[in-house]
Amino acid sequence: MNRYTLHETFVVQQYSSDEWEGEPHKHNYFEIIFIESGSGHHIINGTKINYKKNNIFLLAPEDTHHFEVDRHSRFTYFKFTELLFSCKINLPDRKYWLKRIEQLLHQPNIIPGDVISHEEDRRVIWDIHNLVIKEFKEEKIYYQEIISNAISTILSIIVRNISEKYNSNQRDINVGDNKIDQILSHIRQNVYDNDLTKINYLADLFNMSQSSISTYFKRKTGESIHQYVTKYKMKLVEHRLQHTDFTIAEIAYQLGYTDESHLTKTFKKHFSMSPKQYRKEIIELE
Structure with a gap:
């Protein structure tokens, strides 16, 4: 192709x-x-x-x-x-x-x-x-x-x-069959605001208890809500490192991390290198 x-x-x-x-x-x-x-x-x-x-x-x-x-x-x-x-x-x-x-x-x-x-x-x-x-x-x-x-x-x-x-x-589909799609869509649309992706907020929004929504999410996706949010944020960080000239500190602020070091620590867990190292490698490949 x-x-x-x-x-x-x-x-x-x-x-x-x-x-x-x-x-x-x-x-x-x-x-x-x-x-x-x-x-x-x-x-x-x-x-x-x-x-x-x-x-x-x-x-x-x-x-x-x-x-x-x-x-x-x-x-x-x-x-x-x-x-x-x-x-x-x-x-x-x-x-x-x-x-x-x-x-x-x-x-x-x-x-x-x-x-x-x-x-x-x-x-x-x-x-x-x-x-x-x-x-x-x-x-x-x-x-x-x-x-x-x-x-x-x-x-x-x-x-x-x-x-x-x-x-x-979405309104034409049975809510019970489609709830996981609604939860995932909400997380993707509000991933920039930490308060709107917390378990207690999601539980209230989707009329479930915190334990029920955690169990339901894990059963449907194979990972916890926290794991999903973190992995999704890492996709966004990777995209911004590749396609923008924002500093690491700016990206951390945009995605709701307390500081650059917090973002760097999380990024290293997923990519086995720091955001700065990742961006450097991308630039060298161009």
Whole structure:
């Protein structure tokens, strides 16, 4: 299987064809795909979905996808990495967007397919899509900042629609059968706030005793709530070490550790090296 790598922070590509010529592939970046015209099927991680004009798809790194074109189709791709929201462009809500990106990266419950449920949101995104293409082509002063903020807005709307769609589907499922998914989703969304992932808070939130929720969680996942939260935080630390220039102290503060030494001690247990050593090795491999 092909794996594509993006060497720029942000790229716009447009493609038009009667037949999809590419093979199923993965990549190391995000893609927002706009269906300008045509129809067919989009296969994402093995799930086959119809596509049509004005559909919008979001692909995260490691997603596998390709198209089957039925009617002549025109696609526009916005390809970008986390560096689009880095301090090099000085985006004011950089930490906020890092959380949103991480939520997309580590959210296994994202529903594949067209990501927009509300047509008014769709119209807004397509208007922003036109602005981004114009700025990307003309490269006038401040165009990078404008594109960064435009993509931030698009992702905000996409995350809202995905969340609403997911929560709506949750209400249609028996709570007893789906409670572990709800607990895991809550932890992932609130992992930055230690108080919201403590056993006593989770027990109250899900109407269980502390002993019951601990036993239930261990039975369903094979690990304790504390172990799950810690492992999930370590994924986020690893991601930030790889893709941001935050200091270790800043990352510790962002993820609720008391200080840098506390984070370093925990990180060493999972990776057998300090965060500084890990980042150094990543840099040397690039």
